[in-house]
Amino acid sequence: MTASPSRSRSHxxxxxARSLIPGxxxxxxxxxxxxxxxxxxxxxxxxxxxxxxxGHRYLDYIGSWGPMILGHRHPRVVAAIERALSRGTSYGAxxxxxxxxxxxxxxxxxxxxxxxxxxxxxxxTMSAVRLARGFTGRSGIVKFAGNYHGxxxxxLVAAGSSAATLGVPDSPGVTAGATQDTIVLDYNATEALExxxxxRGDEIAAVLLEPVVGNMGLVVPSHDFLxxxxxxxxxxxxxxxxxxxxxxxxxxxxxxxxxLGITPDLTTLGKIVGGGLPLGAYGGRREIMDNVLPAGKxxxxxxxxxxxxxxxxxxxxxxxxxxxxPYPLLERHGARLEAGxxxxxxxxxxxxxxxxxxxxxxxxxxxxxxxxxxxxPTASMSDTKAYGRFFWGMIDRGVYLPCxxxxxxxxxxxxxxxxxxATVAAAHAALADR
Ligand SMILES: *Cc1c(COP(=O)(O)O)cnc(C)c1O
Numbered sequence: 127m128t129a130s131p132s133r134s135r136s137h138x139x140x141x142x143a144r145s146l147i148p149g150x151x152x153x154x155x156x157x158x159x160x161x162x163x164x165x166x167x168x169x170x171x172x173x174x175x176x177x178x179x180x181g182h183r184y185l186d187y188i189g190s191w192g193p194m195i196l197g198h199r200h201p202r203v204v205a206a207i208e209r210a211l212s213r214g215t216s217y218g219a220x221x222x223x224x225x226x227x228x229x230x231x232x233x234x235x236x237x238x239x240x241x242x243x244x245x246x247x248x249x250x251t252m253s254a255v256r257l258a259r260g261f262t263g264r265s266g267i268v269k270f271a272g273n274y275h276g277x278x279x280x281x282l283v284a285a286g287s288s289a290a291t292l293g294v295p296d297s298p299g300v301t302a303g304a305t306q307d308t309i310v311l312d313y314n315a316t317e318a319l320e321x322x323x324x325x326r327g328d329e330i331a332a333v334l335l336e337p338v339v340g341n342m343g344l345v346v347p348s349h350d351f352l353x354x355x356x357x358x359x360x361x362x363x364x365x366x367x368x369x370x371x372x373x374x375x376x377x378x379x380x381x382x383x384x385x386l387g388i389t390p391d392l393t394t395l396g397k398i399v400g401g402g403l404p405l406g407a408y409g410g411r412r413e414i415m416d417n418v419l420p421a422g423k424x425x426x427x428x429x430x431x432x433x434x435x436x437x438x439x440x441x442x443x444x445x446x447x448x449x450x451x452p453y454p455l456l457e458r459h460g461a462r463l464e465a466g467x468x469x470x471x472x473x474x475x476x477x478x479x480x481x482x483x484x485x486x487x488x489x490x491x492x493x494x495x496x497x498x499x500x501x502x503p504t505a506s507m508s509d510t511k512a513y514g515r516f517f518w519g520m521i522d523r524g525v526y527l528p529c530x531x532x533x534x535x536x537x538x539x540x541x542x543x544x545x546x547x548a549t550v551a552a553a554h555a556a557l558a559d560r
Contacts, residue, residue, distance in 0.1 A: 175198070187526060189538050215433075226441055235374065242408055244428050247397065251278055254367050266308075275336075313335070346483060376484070400443075460487060525553075
């Protein structure tokens with residue numbers, strides 16, 4: 127048994143935080159509710175490493191929940207932020223930097239001909255839903271259980287990760303009125319989607335989905351399911367919206383839509399597009415996007431939208447990803463980590479279902495039969511207590527994984543072969559020692 131290192135300063139900081147901030151955290155995903163125990167407070171990050179306030183170092187597999195695909199403090203990103211900083215932090219007026227980032231996004235993402243920048247993924251999905259409704263003149267939004275689209279009232283139904291972990295699938299404060307036009311189906315439920323469109327196709331403004339789900343742990347779509355979503359929306363005059371806040375620039379430079387070969391009408395972005403600063407975006411076909419104010423009448427605005435520092439960090443990140451593609455390396459490291467975790471679980475006799483695409487992965491701890499995880503009903507049968515023990519075993523060995531069974535881990539371009547091997551060794555030890 128490895129002795130747990132002292133985290134007394136984190137313990138004190140959390141006690142103080144709890145008296146100041148609800149639950150001691152500014153976002154519930156950080157609260158360790160899904161694994162038990164107290165969150166760790168950090169003071170710095172470099173490359174693939176996090177350092178906590180008690181001086182312990184961890185290999186980082188959350189990367190700020192996705193944005194840090196290049197690792198922390200990448201020199202090109204830091205230099206871009208410093209250049210922007212020297213010219214002022216916000217003007218509330220247009221800049222050439224926004225044109226530059228817009229050009230990069232449009233060149234990268236197959237479905238995007240025009241793009242609007244906002245400050246978070248939540249704002250991007252909220253705005254895309256409003257635009258889809260404004261464009262089609264319809265109300266219905268189809269979403270899928272276990273897909274998370276930010277804390278938009280209309281979308282806080284069966285919303286995956288934080289909501290699932292905390293056991294509040296429907297939040298108090300979200301009124302029945304706010305969700306009355308939201309229709310929830312199971313992910314990969316192709317027949318249910320067909321039946322819904324057959325019955326109510328002319329009421330549906332949009333089908334909104336994570337094209338590869340990260341927010342109930344990693345769940346991959348069947349090709350039939352995505353193809354049906356594309357075909358049915360087109361046939362019935364609804365829009366297909368891919369929420370690529372997590373998968374955009376992560377699974378490929380052009381996002382999941384590049385590798386899946388299905389082009390949505392609208393795409394939402396966040397996380398990587400801001401390079402670690404607060405930035406989101408939504409975009410799509412020109413004739414749809416030109417309905418957004420002031421080109422059109424669908425209202426959407428933001429005081430800090432397209433903030434110069436965030437735009438600089440995002441542009442530098444996208445340029446680096448495009449100049450020095452990390453995707454083959456991320457795939458190789460992902461495959462190595464997957465094989466290592468599989469072997470560690472088998473050696474310890476622990477039943478798991480491992481799902482991975484590129485640098486995103488989840489090892490679902492199963493209660494028995496090794497059933498494939500394809501949707502929220504199958505994901506939610508996971509043994510979260512077993513995941514919690516594994517999480518702490520890895521923490522004690524210097525590996526920081528997502529603090530919930532229902533979140534994907536992220537590998538960054540800064541991780542080395544040696545890091546992956548050390549992580550696999552830690553997994554062998556953590557799983558053997560339970
Ligand atoms: C993180 C996430 C969001 C919300 O983005 P925020 O920046 O946290 O508001 C929306 N959709 C998906 C798929 C996400 O992973």
